[in-house]
């Protein structure tokens with residue numbers, strides 16, 4: 316049974332924000348080592364992103380056997396994934412299963428949002444406030460708030476006058492939304508739009524897709540797992556884990572070692588044909604090693620995908636819009652789909668290019684575009700993504716040393732050493748934080764590494780009597796610069812994307828992810844701790860002298 320907030324301690328070793336993949340494992344590690352913890356989550360249950368994103372078609376793009384925790388052999392053996400890419404309800408069931416198996420829920424305050432955090436320099440700890448009016452003191456504040464957790468709803472003129480229903484994929488109702496017989500608009504063609512459009516199209520009487528950026532989607536080719544496949548994955552766990560840990564994107568498949576330009580067009584086509592049938596991220600990430608670093612290599616794959624789209628979509632005008640590319644393939648988060656392009660062959664589906672024909676206004680009964688066309692709708696679905704990376708962290712309203720706010724410190728872009736700690740904000744750890752590799756990797760692997768490293772740092776402090784850990788400003792500056800310099804060696808900084816912090820007008824345009832891969836990141840973190848927490852300052856609180 317969940318304890319009521321009033322009987323929980325208001326002074327603990329650590330406060331953890333978020334009860335998704337990160338927060339749950341963090342709680343488990345700290346509790347196992349005897350640290351007192353409070354965990355807060357605004358949701359009424361565990362799951363983080365998988366709690367909120369319940370839109371039709373929501374599913375994982377990493378394969379199930381490595382999109383999960385690895386730390387517990389029991390969990391691994393007791394849980395059975397149904398398919399290659401599980402849908403949201405199954406992933407949420409998994410996280411509930413883990414939380415129950417490890418008895419985590421009793422230590423989580425659900426339905427509670429952290430509204431502020433202030434670092435008390437004298438006490439060397441955080442003072443955290445919640446929307447339930449509670450104040451909790453903790454030596455450590457650990458955020459596990461995810462990177463895609465604050466929805467972005469564009470401020471379309473007139474939206475408030477719309478008389479129909481408005482949905483956002485990231486805060487989908489818990490009950491089924493029935494679009495049968497309805498005229499529906501979907502705005503946005505990132506992963507969420509691409510996953511939901513085919514299913515909404517099956518119900519709606521008419522579906523209009525508003526596309527700002529044409530995306531390069533690859534078939535997921537989901538399939539059910541047989542007992543034999545599951546047994547094989549378990550039997551080969553060590554080898555698959557080795558592959559995962561050696562992979563820059565932390566996925567259990569081999570890293571390609573050939574340039575797309577080093578082979579003939581025929582050989583390249585044969586390889587891409589083969590991988591197109593395999594589907595999933597294997598298409599992009601096991602084919603050639605220079606797709607996101609060399610424009611010419613990139614074009615070979617982009618052209619291949621364009622060919623597939625034009626082969627699939629029968630209406631040339633719709634295909635033209637779907638191929639209105641303005642960025643190299645792989646420079647925005649690559650989506651995977653099931654029947655996305657095929658959906659545009661349905662009589663009830665059409666597409667509008669917002670790039671050439673922007674939305675002028677929303678009226679009571681629909682959407683008017685710049686060319687004067689008026690589309691009538693019963694429902695509008697925003698699949699417009701998130702105030703990514705920094706959105707939720709900044710909403711925590713954190714103030715560090717000298718009362719400086721994180722929002723002020725990050726006004727020109729996020730700054731964090733190892734993507735985990737920010738100078739001036741001692742004893743704050745940001746799991747999967749900005750400047751770390753998480754958004755370019757398979758999350759659970761990065762999360763486990765982050766949590767283990769933070770746990771070791773806290774253990775090191777306990778062993779040495781240190782009470783405060785803080786990233787040094789110079790180490791942080793070097794890290795932030797290195798993140799940008801490494802990204803500049805690729806094509807990813809040449810476009811607007813949420814990796815570039817530039818998916819929403821007004822955000823500072825700066826690359827936010829460590830691009831050199833999970834193995835290099837893990838090794839760097841190890842090197843930092845092996846060398847006395849290089850780049851950090853550790854301090855010990857002096858006892859207050861008696862008057």
Ligand code: NA7
Nearest residue numbers: 463469503504505506507508527528648698699700701818
């Ligand atoms: P994304 O990937 O940020 O996609 C959002 C989509 O919405 C994308 O096509 C945007 O176009 C579009 N968008 C955003 N604002 C507007 C406005 N004002 N008008 C029209 N279209 C707009 O979010 P998702 O939810 O799909 O996926 C997020 C991540 O979750 C995903 O990458 C996975 O990691 C899981 P843009 O490309 O910005 O021009």
